[in-house]
Amino acid sequence: xxxxxxxxxxxxxxxxxxxxxxxxxxxxxxxxxxxxxxxxxxxxxxxxxxxxxxxxxxxxxxxxxxxxxxxxxxxxxxxxxxxxxxxxxxxxxxxxxxxxxxxxxxxxxxxxxxxxxxxxxxxxxxxxxxxxxxxxxxxxxxxxxxxxxxxxxxxxxxxxxxxxxxxxxx
Numbered sequence: 001x002x003x004x005x006x007x008x009x010x011x012x013x014x015x016x017x018x019x020x021x022x023x024x025x026x027x028x029x030x031x032x033x034x035x036x037x038x039x040x041x042x043x044x045x046x047x048x049x050x051x052x053x054x055x056x057x058x059x060x061x062x063x064x065x066x067x068x069x070x071x072x073x074x075x076x077x078x079x080x081x082x083x084x085x086x087x088x089x090x091x092x093x094x095x096x097x098x099x100x101x102x103x104x105x106x107x108x109x110x111x112x113x114x115x116x117x118x119x120x121x122x123x124x125x126x127x128x129x130x131x132x133x134x135x136x137x138x139x140x141x142x143x144x145x146x147x148x149x150x151x152x153x154x155x156x157x158x159x160x161x162x163x164x165x166x167x168x169x170x
Contacts, residue, residue, distance in 0.1 A: 001053065003049070003051075003058060004077050005075065006154065008074075009071050016035060019046060022061075022068065023061070026057070026064070028050045029050065030049070031051060032151040032152045033048050043072070049129075081156065081157040083155060085127060086132055088147065088149045089146075089147070090123050091146040093120060094116075095118075096118075110125075
């Protein structure tokens with residue numbers, strides 16, 4: 001079962017190595033990883049997607065991550081309402097005779113052209129990983145020359161408070 005784990009860390013040399021080393025020691029395969037700065041200077045957020053079969057093993061991992069010196073916060077956000085996005089750059093064989101057909105497929109995905117040559121077009125597509133997989137599957141018959149993905153970035157959605165109308169009594 002795939003789990004989405006976020007860690008907030010102090011942005012220092014070696015933090016990524018220590019965190020991924022811990023995952024490796026516990027024999028977790030990292031399916032996706034992304035790391036980036038946060039709104040606070042010197043603080044970064046890591047987002048991991050890992051396969052976990054045993055809930056006890058997951059709890060142990062979360063506790064071990066939290067014990068790391070440079071780790072400020074650890075969350076398993078898999079079961080929470082979250083915003084999750086990934087970016088992919090995909091070079092597709094697109095000779096002029098096939099471009100209109102390819103573009104008709106690309107349009108519903110809101111992919112954008114970021115580079116074009118005589119016979120190859122590079123698309124940028126963002127969204128949840130399933131959307132990206134679907135886009136890749138549709139591009140395969142045309143020929144994918146190259147593909148790169150950023151890894152998942154995610155966080156928990158803010159809860160919306162119900163608005164209670166105020167009655168104006170005169």
